[in-house]
Structure formats: C-alpha cells, structure tokens
Amino acid sequence: xxxxxxxxxxxxxxxxxxxxxxxxxxxxxxxxxxxxxxxxxxxxxxxxxxxxxxxxxxxxxxxxxxxxxxxxxxxxxxxxxxxxxxxxxxxxxxxxxxxxxxxxxxxxxxxxxxxxxxxxxxxxxxxxxxxxxxxxxxxxxxxxxxxxxxxxxxxxxxxxxxxxxxxxxxxxxxxxxxxxxxxxxxxxxxxxxxxxxxx
Amino acid sequence: xxxxxxxxxxxxxxxxxxxxxxxxxxxxxxxxxxxxxxxxxxxxxxxxxxxxxxxxxxxxxxxxxxxxxxxxxxxxxxxxxxxxxxxxxxxxxxxxxxxxxxxxxxxxxxxxxxxxxxxxxxxxxxxxxxxxxxxxxxxx
Numbered sequence: 001x002x003x004x005x006x007x008x009x010x011x012x013x014x015x016x017x018x019x020x021x022x023x024x025x026x027x028x029x030x031x032x033x034x035x036x037x038x039x040x041x042x043x044x045x046x047x048x049x050x051x052x053x054x055x056x057x058x059x060x061x062x063x064x065x066x067x068x069x070x071x072x073x074x075x076x077x078x079x080x081x082x083x084x085x086x087x088x089x090x091x092x093x094x095x096x097x098x099x100x101x102x103x104x105x106x107x108x109x110x111x112x113x114x115x116x117x118x119x120x121x122x123x124x125x126x127x128x129x130x131x132x133x134x135x136x137x138x139x140x141x142x143x144x145x146x147x148x149x150x151x152x153x154x155x156x157x158x159x160x161x162x163x164x165x166x167x168x169x170x171x172x173x174x175x176x177x178x179x180x181x182x183x184x185x186x187x188x189x190x191x192x193x194x195x196x197x198x199x
Numbered sequence: 200x201x202x203x204x205x206x207x208x209x210x211x212x213x214x215x216x217x218x219x220x221x222x223x224x225x226x227x228x229x230x231x232x233x234x235x236x237x238x239x240x241x242x243x244x245x246x247x248x249x250x251x252x253x254x255x256x257x258x259x260x261x262x263x264x265x266x267x268x269x270x271x272x273x274x275x276x277x278x279x280x281x282x283x284x285x286x287x288x289x290x291x292x293x294x295x296x297x298x299x300x301x302x303x304x305x306x307x308x309x310x311x312x313x314x315x316x317x318x319x320x321x322x323x324x325x326x327x328x329x330x331x332x333x334x335x336x337x338x339x
Contacts, residue, residue, distance in 0.1 A: 072278075
C-alpha cells in the first residue's frame with residue numbers, strides 16, 4: 001500500500017442507517033436530541049477534546065454530550081468520557097455499540113520524477129470497505145431511562161476497597177463501581193426495578 | 200491516558216517491570232464467575248469468540264449454557280471486546296442484546312532501579328475498561 005495515498009474516507013452505519021440515528025444525526029437522537037456531538041477521530045488530541053467538552057458542559061444550557069468514535073478511536077472515546085465523568089460528577093451515561101462501515105478511497109501515487117505518464121492521466125484508485133466496531137457514549141446531566149441497554153448511573157468514585165452495600169436510600173450515589181456492580185445482577189429486570197424506585 | 204505518560208528522565212533508563220497490581224485482583228464485586236470473559240490481545244480472536252459463543256450456547260447437548268455473559272476489555276482490548284460482542288449479536292440473528300458499561304482501572308507500574316540501590320518507584324496510570332453484558336433477550 002505504500003504506492004497509494006488515501007484520498008477520502010466516508011463513514012456510514014452498517015445497514016444504511018436503519019438503526020437509531022440516521023446518517024448525519026446524533027446516535028442518541030432519541031434520548032438527547034440537543035446534545036453536543038463530539039466526534040473522536042484517531043488523531044484527535046484528548047486535551048483539545050476535553051477542553052471543548054468541559055467548556056460546553058460548563059454552560060447550564062447544555063444538558064448532554066455525546067462522544068462517538070470508531071475503529072482505532074474507540075479507546076480514546078472511552079477515555080474522554082471517563083475523564084469527563086471524573087471532572088463532572090453526577091452524569092448519567094448510556095453506551096451504545098454498533099458497526100460502522102468505512103469506505104476508504106486510495107489513489108496510486110504518480111510513479112516518480114521521470115514522466116512515465118502524462119500528468120493528466122487518471123491514477124488507479126482502490127476502494128476499501130471496512131466494517132469497524134464503533135462506540136457512542138452519551139453523558140447527560142438529566143436523569144435518563146435506566147431501562148436503556150447500556151445505562152450506567154453516576155457513581156461517587158469509590159476506592160477499590162469499597163464493598164457492595166445493599167441499596168440505601170441514596171440509591172444513585174450508593175452503588176459503588178457501577179460498571180461492575182450493575183453487571184453482577186443477572187437479570188436486567190430487578191436492576192431496572194430498583195432504579196425506577198429512585199427515579 | 201496520554202496525559203499520564205510523561206518520561207521522567209533518568210528513571211526511564213532503569214528496568215521497568217510493569218506490574219498490573221489491579222489486574223491481578225479481578226474487578227471487585229465480580230469474582231470470576233464462569234460467565235465472565237476477559238478479553239486480551241494475545242489470544243486469537245476466533246478462539247475468544249468461539250469461547251463466548253460456547254458459553255452462550257452451552258455444551259453439545261444444550262447443558263450448562265448461560266443466559267448472560269459479561270465480556271471485559273482493558274485498554275487496547277476494548278476494541279476487541281466490542282468486536283466480539285457485535286459478532287455474537289450478528290450470529291444470533293437478533294436474539295442477543297448487548298449493553299456496555301465503561302469504567303476506569305488504575306494500573307501500577309513498578310520501576311526497579313538497577314544501577315542504584317534506590318527503592319522501587321511506583322507510578323500510577325489510569326486505563327479505560329469496558330464491560331459488555333450480552334444476554335438473550337427478545338428485542339422489543
């Protein structure tokens with residue numbers, strides 16, 4: 001591939017956008033239509049992303065923010081969301097996974113200084129279609145529906161030694177290590193019932 | 200992640216046994232139930248996918264299948280965990296639902312000074328982790 005250079009790449013959800021969120025709209029259009037959409041790319045700098053995100057969330061008018069990234073940017077997306085959650089406590093989170101198809105168009109580079117062909121000649125181009133996993137994380141100041149798959153309540157940042165106490169009256173803050181804690185429950189039913197008592 | 204990684208000059212020249220002290224302790228509240236799968240980058244992707252599929256389907260005669268499995272991934276394995284979960288979903292013809300949760304895990308690096316008799320230095324990094332629950336559920 002060293003003789004080719006990437007001309008453009010296009011991204012679209014697999015299946016023509018029939019899932020929640022059509023092309024061009026936020027992946028969480030059903031939950032938070034007005035959310036700020038941060039598209040995380042592979043070369044994005046986390047500092048820049050977070051500076052913008054923190055500034056947006058500092059305004060009380062912004063209720064939700066969405067981080068989305070695919071392929072190599074997936075880990076960066078998770079990291080951005082986690083750092084933002086650490087800076088701003090009390091954010092509700094919904095995570096969605098889906099496939100995105102990325103179409104990259106590569107064009108062959110001209111052969112060299114010795115003109116083997118006229119400059120006006122069309123270069124050979126290659127189109128690559130890749131299905132990459134992608135992640136979209138919604139962080140919202142307002143409470144979200146706990147029955148949504150991928151919902152994670154805000155936690156109060158416990159240390160590693162905290163114990164799984166029974167749900168107390170302060171339900172939203174009392175559950176430590178939400179990621180692991182919610183996974184412990186075997187059925188999605190009881191957890192939704194517990195959260196709804198609070199909500 | 201990237202913000203923590205700043206080389207500190209002289210210390211970097213020493214031996215750097217990376218100690219994942221928190222990895223040895225499996226995520227608290229979650230003893231290693233048989234329905235937990237920890238994804239890594241060393242094992243073959245197809246092997247991990249087959250293992251997850253087998254846990255969901257159960258043995259040859261349908262025994263011992265789990266209605267819900269949890270797939271965990273740390274750092275670079277986040278991508279792989281997502282791929283596995285999505286592949287399971289595709290292969291199940293819509294009867295599988297996935298829900299993802301993210302968290303931060305602290306990793307501890309232990310730097311042993313080789314040249315001096317200084318004490319080992321510990322450095323703490325943060326890494327992202329993902330926990331994906333896959334359960335059989337009829338889609339609404």
